[in-house]
Amino acid sequence: MINPDITLARYTVSPEVIRDLHVETLLFAPSYQLAIAAFRKAISTSQRKQAPPLRRLNNALLACAPTLTHGFEWFNADNHRALVVGTNGVLHRPELDDLHPLINIWGQHWVDTLPQRVKKKADDSKRFLDSLRELPNQDTWRTIKPELMILNPGHENGLVYQAVPALLASLLHEKTINIGDGQEIKWRRVQGNSGDRTGLFVVSQPFQATYVDENKKTGKSTPREGYFAYRLDFIVQTQAGRTYADGNLKPWVFLKLSCQRYAHERLDNGNFNRNTSILVGIGTGRITTYPFDGTLVRLPVTHHRDTGHLCWDEYLPELLEGVGGRKLAGPELVYNNPDRFGVKGNTTDRFGDEYLLVHAEGYKYHNRQHGIKTGFHLDERHAIIQAVIKQLDGLLQPDDQLPADMSAPIGFSASAAMLPFKKYRKELEIRRDRKSPARKAGDGPLQTLQERLSVNLPHSPISILVVCQENSTRSLLHQQLKRMLLIDEGDTYPAWLNVVDIYITNSQLLALYNKDTTDPLYKDTALYFLKQQHEKKALWVEFLKPYVPTNGAINLALIEINYQIGKGIDPRQQPKGAIRDAYAQLNIASQCIKKVKEFKNNKAETGDLVRAQLSLFDLVLRQTGTLLGAPSDIYKQAGLPDEAANKLDLIALYRRQTNAKSDIPKTHLAIAVRLRATGEVDVCLPSQPNQWIPYVEAGPTIGRMLAEKRAEWHNAPDKNALNLTNSQLAEFAAQVVTAQHERPTVVMIEADVWRNGSGSDSRYHIWPQLKNEELTSKRDVLDFSHISNTSIKGKYSRHDSKLTNLLGVIRLRMGNETPQYVPIVDDDSPARNFTELSGFLDQTNSDLWHYFSVGKLPTPQKAQNTEVSAGLYKLETRHDDKGRAVAGADMAIKHPQVVELVPFFVRHDFQTNELFLALCRSVHYLRSSPNWAMGNTVLPFPLHLAQCLLDDQLCILGIID
Template identity: 40%
Template structure:
């Protein structure tokens, strides 16, 4: 191997086409859940009996039923999952799925067997409601109806080719069934990979509870044990497995001969790690995943295979209360099924209950594998530490395994061709200041003053001429000293230099320790529900008011209201993760709400601690702080002083010119991003949206859904925070006004888009919108849709219109000739995450033997699968934190390999994901191919944030800003996010 790998601008996506008729001999069966109306009637009838007019709902425990069903029937692909609503009755539909191949034939429990379990589930469900006469009456009627097995209830066979021919047939069943079929085809099969120094065999095994979305099948290899010596000479060992997911995705405008969307099959390879030491510390409030394998039927007369089933252990913070989720043991006992192992035994002895060494003498015992998650700590030599095996795989290992999988699926999958590279993104001396981050600005230079001016001018420009007052609110002197120094570094100040004019920094000591104490639970636990919630609500209000009083006394009097400065408080908030403290006790939301109500932006930071000294006499020495500590503080300070006010170090117009946007347009161009956030009822229960506008001058503005005016981004956080604070109050007072503020319908979302693009574009504009959540959000109106035009099946045909026919107040399709839309150059749809494929670099085909490395710079590619609709792909540069994976001999390391004393198991591989950029409704002068690429380069080049020096952000900068301003203030609603 040469000492330096020469990168080629080649990108081979891990997406495959299906061979026609490849599934001809395979089987798919579905079983509907015919008791939906009976269950709904029971929920309706029992509600007034239980709650006497209170606004509370009775929710069927379907997840409990499915968990118990899968714990008994590993031959199912999934249990009774929601698949949509019946068009006539509007009732929700639930169905179970099973698949089979000649090697792993279809094995389904009979409807009679399943009915018996459903009947027992219903009995167990009703027991929780007590034994009052009126309750018994309702429950008895329900159980009598559930005891009757429906006539002609049976498994329905579906031809796999039906789903391949039309991926949306059978309510989109193919999105789960096709990945599950592919996983079943590989179940039990083996392949060999060579890691230079050794050869090892991978044997694949099906797993329930993952795959394409929340349900379905994926593959896991047998466990591997890795031993190595780390960088400090310590011997380490651990277990891991290869995880392979198949994911079905479609591409806008890519149709088959039948006129239906032709599916791509994405292959995702990831590293799944298992602990073999006792689990001492999990992530608080996060459940623990366990894979369970049955080697003997849990219920007699049930088929069993070696498929692993995902089960969940509750993690509520009380060590003596680690329980299987949703009372699973009780339900299994009612089924008269063999019991599960006690969770504490598995957590304390993972090596005993999981066949980590692939013993042939395991017998008929159940297997249990704890799935490691970042943050878990395990017992090790009277201390605790994380998992010894690092995550991820090198490109070489990823490519090798996918090549072997394609050999096993020869005649089933056809690999895609490499994508074509675009012109290089600006880098080095060619990069405009708008693509620079703080690390570049702060580099040591002989002439520092010009860069001081760049930093100061950028902040003034973002504040649109306003002054800035920064409050450093601290409890510990160490925190104060480090934050203050990092603040000086933001402005590149030398030792004797003052802060720039109009930048004021004030230090305020927190002299009352109770301000930082967690919210008092009053002895209640989350399981106490209403009592616990009421106590947390009261404590939140008390803490908020205490902080408001503190700010009114110590901060507000220092503000010069004549200059009306932007105020930012950097607040020490003690430690977030403390043993015995619940996430709901976090005071971050109360403090942020107090700041918002006083008109102050806020940035929280955990307490800073100096490094311990090795010398006895250190009285005269200044305290020292670790690099990690100073880095953490600097990240927080940069977020508050740069990101929270929307700073860019240079003019976006210069960036647009480098993207080859004509100069006269680049100097006027606005980029407007629509940013949406939805959370479930346990995480704030919001559905909110806002628009962020980045002007060519660098000014950033925000429009909120209940406003017709743009406001500066620096003010948007306080405005959004006040809206969330009012929503929290309304929710607690049980008023409905909240619905119109933060829980928007699909119609309201698309109305907002239509209003902005038709009424608020006063300059040439590019509009950015994510596909996720906008194209077909399930909701209460529009048949669950928001903006159907964004769906892959419609985008090509409607590429030259804006389809707002379903939008009240518009009710039309806008054409390119519309005078209202003359300033709209294009709308760009963006997809990320699992909707874009993994990839490998420097290869034309998967089995090519050549080195591979990550891209050193932001790189763009385009795909001509659909000639009429440009698909552009953006790949971020190699993150600075991953620099070592680009050095000899790391790029060729396998997880079980080593070269030159470098061990793959000791190395974390992380590769940048693809971001898909698709323009439509393009103005005629930008429709030629080169002009389309120029449009795509705008969001591509905007994947920079001055506050983020590690690499490229995922979303273009204005979209990133909008997402973050919403995320910042979710804590006010009680969403317990980390700092």
């Protein structure tokens, strides 16, 4: 069966139409930059370089001047610039004379808030502040022609990526569209995307949705209400090979619709260690000389980690007071009374200001979740986007629809390697009950779990340690483990598996860390909790040693944890990092499970049952890298020749970066995961780039490395022990890709984290060839001429005999780099999500193929695809055939995201349409995992394994999800 074609929400901007719009930039004055550079040099120490708190300045600037697109943001070398756009010939922006007092106050505040240990002589500060007080002698705002940015996205250092979305948002500001049966949506500009970089998007007015929540278990009906808005983002992206005649990339504009929810009840609990966002609308000018309009500004609120006190982030009130700006309302007031400040459309503070508290997943109101579920159906998404395109009146030209590739094999025709464990077990049960010979799934026979495990655990007995305090948890784990192995409950385990019960008798093993803010050591919270982690780890190691088999077995462990992280408990108090650390020290792959409630009528609760199953699947299948069939069967079904399919190695390069916090180091890690045609999985680490270790050993190995590096971080002068530089990452990528592969090999790599640099090493790109502007011209070479290691540095051609076995490299993009979609259906039929993994072809240019992979509808979202719910708008209510109400606001709607695959450096004999498709399908079909039955993983299996491997161990660093 072939799936329907799709349209992607991507559009071409007409340079002729956009030329009448206005864009201006203001450079952060060179005299300011020189003064900052000199002061940074004066106050920096050998332990730390002091960065200027420009986000502090920008927060204050945007709070006072909502007409700006963004404040002084970095764009090139050490340069920063502000941006403003206009649609009617008039640009509302503050002049340099207006900004000068705020910059002076910001500089003084930076000096006043420097840590005592880095303050230098008074004359250093005085010299810096005196330099800021001199009004710069420079041009003010500079005009940029918008059509030039469209014709060359690199013009003005990529200003198109901020300016064009801002222009489109400005064109929609205060405009109205209609959808459905006359539902009116009025758009409003919002300034300030999440993260450090800001920009403009639009939201609708808040809508109130009400419905009745019917609990099927209790039979109770509860009225619910909540507020939401339609949020629309414009995102400029380019596509490799899509160019103008002069070779410049021809950009797309993506339209992305999402559901933004607001609080209207008192917010009891936010998310630990994360800021809260409040959208602020100015009723009267905050500084009299600054222009303002109806634009909303995102301002973050931070929580003091010990007192719980709420405050506007980055010292915003102090800066406003210093420059004589009108005060903001207190965050506590907004938290306790969000309905008083604009969410209901007719309430503001006494100055006419609005404060819309933006909901994020995890927030609790009176111990309740938000009343409105997230997401919109495909028909509602399509209707809004089409109405917006009509409103923009020819500015955006739609893309052609994309043809569907053949559907992925499903059911009994699928390879066993594509099956989730539940389907695999069902087939084995049928075979056992019918006493029939081995049945085939796809091209390969179904093997027993022992046979599949032996692929990645050769010549080793397997031990599973069940480490529990509660009998109910232990009983349920044994019950589900036997079910997993198709063993009757009263039977013993097979000889190849040794299951060891370990009883937790020492309550200190699972006790939370202490948190005593009066302890002198608590001033360095990282050291405070690390000390307790070391103590807890030692306690666990001593406890476990007598139970760890010494017969060379592969050791796996399930550990019950019984602590609860609730109100008044700091998540950093949980000892999960110490537990992982201890098991890694003993070379044991581990998985934690929360304690199980006592059985009722000899049955576990459904939630406990599912958690036990998922924990076992993760430990036995994912942490051993086990597929339930040979990947070679997948490759054959994808269309690869048998000779290649039977020997193919698929290597995934994965990079993980976490941001530095006050008590946790910045980490920049990378690994390579190799999936062999048989199903064997190995891992390569940057510290040993030519060695591959079994996947089951890699988790404990990485855990030991992170524990060692975290300890080093507290003593290292630059506190950089876990942060690989971009040059080190580039060298690792080059070593993996250009190795003399012993078998036919395909390498997959994500574009967004491997092409560019970041941080202090940002001028050194990791692998620039992955950029769209370079990929087409270099599609038949591997360009590592920028790295410093002379043994592998260079530009490799397809004729290089060393790379004969490298069939190709596949670049992946996802997230904001790929557009939303709508399936093509008849006008009278609602659009529905795909029920199976689906692929689509994009031959926009003949030089470089693009393949778009779309996952199937996840199991928890099946309700959105039923007859009664399909096409249901957010504010609609329908009734099913039994008269029960189905409300759009009561339905959490999610859609699989698009993953883009682009093969390059393809071996000459594979450069046919059929084999290009086969390479893409081989990766596309691997968006599955045996321990994941609810849908498709976003990342193909080897990348998924790499991501999980690092995620497992990050708690050792103190990184709490």
